[in-house]
Amino acid sequence: MKDLKQFNIPFVGLKEGSHLFEYQIDKTFFEAFQFDEFNDVNIKADITFVKKSTLFELNFTVNGTVNVPCDVTNELFDLPINGSLDLVVKFGPEFNDEHDEILILPHEAYQINVAQYIYELIVLSVPTKRVHPSVTDGSMQSDALRRLEELRINEEKTVEEDSTDPRWDKLKDLLTDK
Incomplete structure (x- = not known):
């Protein structure tokens, strides 16, 4: 997890308003989480960070492909994925992430690490049944x-x-x- 420092967003120096953060996600990102279900990853993650006086709004969007085996034929293919997540960050006496869409940071926090949210968004955007497109249209021969x-x-x-x-x-x- 220490390899994910580039996913820290220091919000103390940011002005109020909207800010855009872009990340290119590859296989090494998932190796940091010890997740090995993807053979190759090429995903662009965009985060729209809206700073307000008392809270932050984060809008995560991911677009790209993951290389996975087909559940029917076990052939590798690039599966396109798209996903989005909205997160509200508030401040309180202690850290609390029990709610899916609200994160409470302690008052003394000065940055937020978004790597876990990007990881969860990508993994949950992959369908449970992964079928090669050539299988569904009947053109695959295996x-x-x-x-x-x-x-x-x-x-x-x-x-x-x-x-x-x-x-x-x-x-x-x-x-x-x-």
Whole structure:
């Protein structure tokens, strides 16, 4: 976590108003958090920092791609992600980050580290099911997809299951004999 000093925003010297901070996120950023699910990362994170007299408003936006394996074929592909987060920073007697959208800093604080918020925003912007775009449009050719196609249940077999078994027909005769 000590490699993330460039994500500190010293707000003491900033004038009131809107300020823009831009960060380029790569794989080394996630190595600092010991997160290794992404093979490669190319994300631009923008933070609009609005300083007011008693509080700060931070608007995080991330745009870019992460290289991940497909959940269906295990092929690597660049997954585009977009996300945004709004955060309000207030001051109080002690640090408190229990609320998702409100951060309370102690009165003596002079800077805020935004690395954790960027990390969480990127990780939560990745969908839980990651499917290669060529799989969804049907143009991908891979061994895994060919094997899945071979093992797919044919609809003709399900029609045969709807007909009754002749052994059960004998039991039905017992009901009609009464």
